[in-house]
Amino acid sequence: MSIVSSAPQASPPAEYLAFTLGKEEYGIDIQKVSEIRSYELPTRIANAPGFVKGVVNLRGLIVPIVDMRIKFNLGTPSYDQFTVVIILNIGHRVVGMVVDRVSDVTTLSPEQIKPAPDIGTALNTDYIVGLGTVDERMLILVDIDRLMSSTDMGLLEAVAA
Numbered sequence: 001m002s003i004v005s006s007a008p009q010a011s012p013p014a015e016y017l018a019f020t021l022g023k024e025e026y027g028i029d030i031q032k033v034s035e036i037r038s039y040e041l042p043t044r045i046a047n048a049p050g051f052v053k054g055v056v057n058l059r060g061l062i063v064p065i066v067d068m069r070i071k072f073n074l075g076t077p078s079y080d081q082f083t084v085v086i087i088l089n090i091g092h093r094v095v096g097m098v099v100d101r102v103s104d105v106t107t108l109s110p111e112q113i114k115p116a117p118d119i120g121t122a123l124n125t126d127y128i129v130g131l132g133t134v135d136e137r138m139l140i141l142v143d144i145d146r147l148m149s150s151t152d153m154g155l156l157e158a159v160a161a
Contacts, residue, residue, distance in 0.1 A: 011110040016132060018106050018139055019086065019099040022074040027132055027139035030105055032088050039083040039098060049153075053098065058087065065096040066153070090148045097144075106139065108132045113141065 016027030042054030042065040051071035055062050065085060069077040082101040087094060116128040127150070129141040147153070 013107045013109045015105050015107050016139060016141060017086065018103045019084075020101050020103065021068050021072065021099055025103065025137070025139050026099075027106060027108075027141045028086075028088075028144040032090065032144050033086055034089050034094070035087045036102055037085045037087060037096075038081075039079050039085055042096075056085075056096065058094070058096075061094055063087065063094050063096050065098060066148075067098040069098070069100070071153075088144060088148065090145055093148075095148050097148075106132065106134055108134070108139075108141075116140075 015030040017030045017033050018025055018027050020026070040056060042056045044054040045052065045064075048054070048064075051067050053065045053067050053070075055064050057063075067077055069075065077098070083098065084102050085096040085098050086102065087096050112134065113130040113132050116125050116130050127143050127147040129143050132139040132141050
């Protein structure tokens with residue numbers, strides 16, 4: 001006969017892909033990332049929102065490309081050798097997200113994640129999971145599923161256009 005402990009189980013650490021937009025560092029759940037590609041000029045789509053740069057053909061799959069600097073009003077984007085596209089699996093869709101650069105994969109325990117303060121930021125706090133802290137470094141953790149599937153992203157219309 002086995003005895004099962006009723007003590008609460010601690011949540012396991014989670015891995016986040018860290019990337020920069022402007023001067024801030026963000027993190028998204030690494031399990032949502034399928035690949036990281038260098039930036040290539042996408043094909044524009046008529047009537048797409050300004051932050052949807054267009055689409056690329058990724059091994060036969062047409063993928064919308066969203067520039068997060070434009071979406072969050074972080075100044076005029078410039079594209080250099082560090083600019084990358086993070087290819088994400090969101091639900092049953094594939095979406096590309098342009099960021100300034102990717103830094104690393106960071107493992108955070110639940111104790112390292114603090115609730116996001118409700119302050120005016122470029123990113124609506126509805127899309128922020130919390131703030132991850134590693135030594136002196138702070139990552140703004142983004143709920144990428146919620147952000148990419150939000151109605152203001154308009155990705156369904158952009159893909160259908």
